[in-house]
Amino acid sequence: MRVSFKLNGRPVEVDVAPNELLINVLRDKLKLTGTKYGCGIGECGACTVLVDGKPVLSCLTLAVDVNGREVVTVEGVSEDGNPTPVQRALVEEGAIQCGYCTPGFVMVGEYLRSKKRAYSEEEIRSLIRGNLCRCTGYVNIVKALAKALGGG
Amino acid sequence: MSEHVFIGRRAPRHDALPKVTGALKFANDLEAPGMLIGRIYRSPYAFADIARVDVSEAERLGAVVITPDEVPRKLFNPRLVSVDEVTYKDHLILTKRPRYIGEPIAAVAAPSEELAQRALESIRIEVERVYKPVLDPFEAMSPSAPLIHEEIMKGDQVLKVERNIAARLSYTEGDVDKAFREASVVVERSFRSGKRYHMQLEPKAVLCVPEPGGKLTIYATTQTIHNTRILISQLFDIPESKITVVKVPIGGSFGSSIQVNYLVPIAVALCLKARRPVKIAYTREEDMLDHSNYVFHMRLKVGAKRDGEIIAGEFHNILDIGAHQIQAYPLLGTSLGWFVSMYKWKNIRYEGVAVYTNKVPSCALRGYGAPEVQWAVETVIDELAEELGVDPVELRLKNYVGRGDIFWGQGPTVRSVIKSDGVPELLLKGRELIGWDKRGRPEEKKGRFRRGIGLGRGFHTSGAGGPISGEVIDFTGAVLKLNEDGTLDYITALQDHGGGTLDAHVKIIAEELQVPPERINLALATTENTPYDVCTHASRGVFVGGEAARRAASIVKQKILEAAVRLLPMAVNPEALRIRYDPAREDAVIYVEGMPEYSITLRELARKVWQKNWGTIAAVVTYRATSAPPSFTVYYVEVEVDTWTGKVRPVRVVAGADVGTPINPDMVEGQLHGGFAMAWGMVFSEDTPYNPETGELANRFLITDYKIPTAQDLPRLEDFKAVIASTKEPSGPFGAKGLGEAAMNPAAAAICNAIYNATGVRVYELPVTPDKLLKLIKEREGPA
Amino acid sequence: MRPSAINYMNTHILPSFEYYEPKSLGEALELLDRLGGDAKVLAGGTDLLVKMKTGALRPKYIVNIKRIPGLRYIRLEEGVLRIGALTTWHDLEEDPVVERFPALADAVKQMGGLQIRVMGTIAGNLCNASPAADAAPPLLVYDAEVVLASVKGVRTVKLEDFFVGPGKTVMQPNELLVEIRVPAKGGSSAFVKLSRTSMDLAIASAAVYAEFEGEVVKEARVALGSVAPTPIRARKTEAVLKGRRVSEEGLIELLRTVSEEVNPITDVRASAWYRREVSRVLVYDALLKAFERSRGGRA
Ligand SMILES: Cc1cc2nc3c(=O)[nH]c(=O)nc-3n(C[C@H](O)[C@H](O)[C@H](O)COP(=O)(O)OP(=O)(O)OC[C@H]3O[C@@H](n4cnc5c(N)ncnc54)[C@H](O)[C@@H]3O)c2cc1C
Numbered sequence A: 001m002r003v004s005f006k007l008n009g010r011p012v013e014v015d016v017a018p019n020e021l022l023i024n025v026l027r028d029k030l031k032l033t034g035t036k037y038g039c040g041i042g043e044c045g046a047c048t049v050l051v052d053g054k055p056v057l058s059c060l061t062l063a064v065d066v067n068g069r070e071v072v073t074v075e076g077v078s079e080d081g082n083p084t085p086v087q088r089a090l091v092e093e094g095a096i097q098c099g100y101c102t103p104g105f106v107m108v109g110e111y112l113r114s115k116k117r118a119y120s121e122e123e124i125r126s127l128i129r130g131n132l133c134r135c136t137g138y139v140n141i142v143k144a145l146a147k148a149l150g151g152g
Numbered sequence B: 001m002s003e004h005v006f007i008g009r010r011a012p013r014h015d016a017l018p019k020v021t022g023a024l025k026f027a028n029d030l031e032a033p034g035m036l037i038g039r040i041y042r043s044p045y046a047f048a049d050i051a052r053v054d055v056s057e058a059e060r061l062g063a064v065v066i067t068p069d070e071v072p073r074k075l076f077n078p079r080l081v082s083v084d085e086v087t088y089k090d091h092l093i094l095t096k097r098p099r100y101i102g103e104p105i106a107a108v109a110a111p112s113e114e115l116a117q118r119a120l121e122s123i124r125i126e127v128e129r130v131y132k133p134v135l136d137p138f139e140a141m142s143p144s145a146p147l148i149h150e151e152i153m154k155g156d157q158v159l160k161v162e163r164n165i166a167a168r169l170s171y172t173e174g175d176v177d178k179a180f181r182e183a184s185v186v187v188e189r190s191f192r193s194g195k196r197y198h199m200q201l202e203p204k205a206v207l208c209v210p211e212p213g214g215k216l217t218i219y220a221t222t223q224t225i226h227n228t229r230i231l232i233s234q235l236f237d238i239p240e241s242k243i244t245v246v247k248v249p250i251g252g253s254f255g256s257s258i259q260v261n262y263l264v265p266i267a268v269a270l271c272l273k274a275r276r277p278v279k280i281a282y283t284r285e286e287d288m289l290d291h292s293n294y295v296f297h298m299r300l301k302v303g304a305k306r307d308g309e310i311i312a313g314e315f316h317n318i319l320d321i322g323a324h325q326i327q328a329y330p331l332l333g334t335s336l337g338w339f340v341s342m343y344k345w346k347n348i349r350y351e352g353v354a355v356y357t358n359k360v361p362s363c364a365l366r367g368y369g370a371p372e373v374q375w376a377v378e379t380v381i382d383e384l385a386e387e388l389g390v391d392p393v394e395l396r397l398k399n400y401v402g403r404g405d406i407f408w409g410q411g412p413t414v415r416s417v418i419k420s421d422g423v424p425e426l427l428l429k430g431r432e433l434i435g436w437d438k439r440g441r442p443e444e445k446k447g448r449f450r451r452g453i454g455l456g457r458g459f460h461t462s463g464a465g466g467p468i469s470g471e472v473i474d475f476t477g478a479v480l481k482l483n484e485d486g487t488l489d490y491i492t493a494l495q496d497h498g499g500g501t502l503d504a505h506v507k508i509i510a511e512e513l514q515v516p517p518e519r520i521n522l523a524l525a526t527t528e529n530t531p532y533d534v535c536t537h538a539s540r541g542v543f544v545g546g547e548a549a550r551r552a553a554s555i556v557k558q559k560i561l562e563a564a565v566r567l568l569p570m571a572v573n574p575e576a577l578r579i580r581y582d583p584a585r586e587d588a589v590i591y592v593e594g595m596p597e598y599s600i601t602l603r604e605l606a607r608k609v610w611q612k613n614w615g616t617i618a619a620v621v622t623y624r625a626t627s628a629p630p631s632f633t634v635y636y637v638e639v640e641v642d643t644w645t646g647k648v649r650p651v652r653v654v655a656g657a658d659v660g661t662p663i664n665p666d667m668v669e670g671q672l673h674g675g676f677a678m679a680w681g682m683v684f685s686e687d688t689p690y691n692p693e694t695g696e697l698a699n700r701f702l703i704t705d706y707k708i709p710t711a712q713d714l715p716r717l718e719d720f721k722a723v724i725a726s727t728k729e730p731s732g733p734f735g736a737k738g739l740g741e742a743a744m745n746p747a748a749a750a751i752c753n754a755i756y757n758a759t760g761v762r763v764y765e766l767p768v769t770p771d772k773l774l775k776l777i778k779e780r781e782g783p784a
Numbered sequence C: 001m002r003p004s005a006i007n008y009m010n011t012h013i014l015p016s017f018e019y020y021e022p023k024s025l026g027e028a029l030e031l032l033d034r035l036g037g038d039a040k041v042l043a044g045g046t047d048l049l050v051k052m053k054t055g056a057l058r059p060k061y062i063v064n065i066k067r068i069p070g071l072r073y074i075r076l077e078e079g080v081l082r083i084g085a086l087t088t089w090h091d092l093e094e095d096p097v098v099e100r101f102p103a104l105a106d107a108v109k110q111m112g113g114l115q116i117r118v119m120g121t122i123a124g125n126l127c128n129a130s131p132a133a134d135a136a137p138p139l140l141v142y143d144a145e146v147v148l149a150s151v152k153g154v155r156t157v158k159l160e161d162f163f164v165g166p167g168k169t170v171m172q173p174n175e176l177l178v179e180i181r182v183p184a185k186g187g188s189s190a191f192v193k194l195s196r197t198s199m200d201l202a203i204a205s206a207a208v209y210a211e212f213e214g215e216v217v218k219e220a221r222v223a224l225g226s227v228a229p230t231p232i233r234a235r236k237t238e239a240v241l242k243g244r245r246v247s248e249e250g251l252i253e254l255l256r257t258v259s260e261e262v263n264p265i266t267d268v269r270a271s272a273w274y275r276r277e278v279s280r281v282l283v284y285d286a287l288l289k290a291f292e293r294s295r296g297g298r299a
């Protein structure tokens, strides 16, 4: 099947089989490897992308399902090539260790930022519980998101 | 910290931007033209003899297939760290006698994962015999148990295995029986830990590319490119010079790639047969079948005099190592090392036995047994303090192994004298911060929700170096060269698992040469362009690797000064010159001492050295550390136990670390945060239990049922306090030691002691799920 | 000995299937009628695709209902909350009307992680019929109903009668759950869940709906999750609670009836013993939470 969608702001068209998953189409066919496989069953959040602005797990999304939609991956969040406030905060707060989980946290952070409201620490912790990180104990990730989201 | 310009300064890591933008490529992100995707056919039985592997259908589907008969049949050990004579070898690349569910039997490669999967599913095996799996180490040691291995190799000697005992080690010092007779208080307890899985976020992956001239290039998730090369060379009889292993970023490891992961030789075999690039990327489930840690069955007995002087320690250690040896024998030694280096037992008896079972082969998991041993020791010490009626902090201060004492964390053959020791500072500061003296006694605590404070103290070594060669290989190397524009290329085989090791190296070089860290390029490292490094293990990255980097920098510095003498003719010799960072010029400036007007920047110097045909200023260093000093850590943890449900909530944490000079203070804190989180999982949820009948993982390999803590399960920001001791390690680069593993080691003990302080319940078996804890609480309180 | 299924699991990819993407409800119902038991409905996919990857299910046909217009809504009409088949957990999370159903709001907050809530539907949660489904206990205490449509027409089933066993409902293969109906009531309610970590299925969960007069329970409805082959109502306990004071000493002891009403199993998440022990604690906690809420004046 031919699907067309907007990817990181640009229209794309790809041929996919119905059983192809968005994560594999992004990584293998469209060469956007920033989106990571960590489990394939929804548990880790490393594969998070935005579909129509909302954070979705690309490992549990059929590629045909994004036909006509707008997809943003970690490669596409930057603003005119500059890192976003979420990305900057993650860098500055030492929230990145091995970095394998990072794209997933960036995507959730971007979604929360798009809501244009402040989040408490408790809310942030609850909203990122679908993203696992084995290195950081989340401390600096929470700090970074609190900073970027103007934590209240 | 003001004595240093770059060290101790908080700075984002060099690879933060590529990581946060998704640009950084991990092994699974790589591809090569014409690449095939490999999949591994795994044993569906825990213990069986396979007569035949039928791959005809897979081949008909167009897949390239390898079976046990088509790969080298040499016994090997995937972890090269012990010297040959004590390396136990019992692995085959592919086996007809699978010894755990998931052991590789065959492998396929096809142009797409879907086709590879179809080929995989078409493989049929003819089973000669299926044995009932042996899953309990005590059962395994009974004379009637079937032998999981009959013969293995130790070095080049054939070894007959008896009663499934893979290796053993015993040790005595002093007269233990006499000491116990003389002791006024003796505490004896048994402990069992869980079989934890590393759950590093990146499942293992490898890409193997055939090159012209019979060469191979391998990109793999590994902690050691050099050992990967050596092993592949040995297994396939290919000279090392024809194999290049490239260092690629790794998405966390925690010990899981301390050995060469099984997919690497399999990918090589597929690649050699297909003569095309082959990539294998594990699914999460396969990753869980590739590595998990050892299960410790420990019995500890300690004795002390009335005045609190400890006089005897006995440690009986049965290790359930799973189906193969990766580093079971060295672990028997390090377990002993963890034990003896905790307290001055004076009289010691140790009996360590490593036992085969039909489980996933065990390997190191952040701390290589130290979290388990320190959990047991710190629990027993807590009990001892209670029996003696002394403050647990005081008892520790009185008896711990500290400055001036002999330390041999990594086992009996790696001993050295402790030269830096922040334990008193951390114990006393933490005690204040947590409010230790107001913690109360368990008997006084009533009601449904009860709070308690616990203490755990421990350490990890910085590497496995020592003054004599011993049984462990541990040395490293570094290459540093000054480029023509005054930037530098730094090349090291050492891997950064995420802890910021290489950023520490860069800062060390920056400090030595007084150049800004941004000017130092962490160059692509391969086995071709780096001296040997054993592995990034045992928290040696900063202490050992950092010192190699410093030495390289120091050689380069000397050469810079020598060149400068030729460019600043007023200086009589290099000794007359100094080098310092000049923020205005954002460069290192070489100047005549006392006469700063005679100076040259490093940029100018580099350019001139080039233009004048003086050659390249560079250094190649290979370095062996003669000690492996302990990094001490101290955890004070407050928890709240819901005595109706057995659920425990973290309330506050004070995490103290003695890392010598903190090269990257923010990364030190990051390690503590991560270490505590991992300990929390170790205590409450992390385990991979087996179905006793089938030998299958009860969670069916799914992380849905391997729970690690989330952000919501851990303490709030204001409730986690990191304390860094102000010490300096004389043998480390700029006074630094390691941290990675120490950051976690004693945290589990602190949590368990806190549970005791809240409820009066001692935890002797991990993980203590709410289920188990509730049972313990009910047993203690009697029927309601 | 039964061989392990390890070689038939691949969480990188999905096994192949024939794919349908109906553009209307009518078309979907026709398809389901035609394809029969070999077809699976795909909504958020957070249950279905996981089962396909792990080899638990290999459906021949997939009917993706996500492009059917008009199935995604939350409406409070004439005292009934209507939730469409494609309404996600996150839709509920974002809609203030859910605050009027606090037990449901509690469940929304504790369900999965953000991404799972963005993808997963409430209807899918019910149709998947896990004993641990977080939507079930709250909807049971609200006496919710589900509307099932097929080419033959539409029928309404009480949620209590909907679940048959683990993964089993009264739904026929040709039926689609099109709407969930939740009557709004005047009392107070709450849902509590116990799990291994904050991102997990319930070890056990409980919802309570109650009407209080001062401290006295006038009317109570109790439901539990993950303690029996299906989510259950605990009617004996409801009767026991009637007329009791929430501050009554020994209330937790009275709730022993809960432990009699549940029929749990031992699995990887917890033992049957534990589930039995904590189920009454969960009911107790939910009751007290509902009571606190009633004093805050919110239903
Ligand atoms: C990581 C993770 C965490 C989770 N956490 C939780 C949790 O905390 N609590 C919880 O309860 N669940 C949890 N789940 C399970 C799952 O997310 C929920 O059950 C979700 O609500 C399912 O909805 P869905 O739309 O994704 O269903 P799908 O997967 O699309 O469908 C589920 C089943 O219902 C059928 N179906 C779906 N819609 C209809 C319909 N309208 N008519 C007829 N049949 C239909 C499908 O054929 C399928 O059999 C979790 C899942 C994952 C992967």
Ligand code: FES
Residues within 6 Å of the ligand: A036, A037, A038, A039, A040, A041, A042, A043, A044, A045, A046, A047, A048, A057, A058, A059, A060
């Ligand atoms: S890979 Fe998608 S959630 Fe883990």
Ligand code: FES
Residues within 6 Å of the ligand: A095, A096, A097, A098, A099, A100, A101, A102, A132, A133, A134, A135, A136, B201, B251, B252, B498
């Ligand atoms: S930084 Fe390694 S998993 Fe998060």
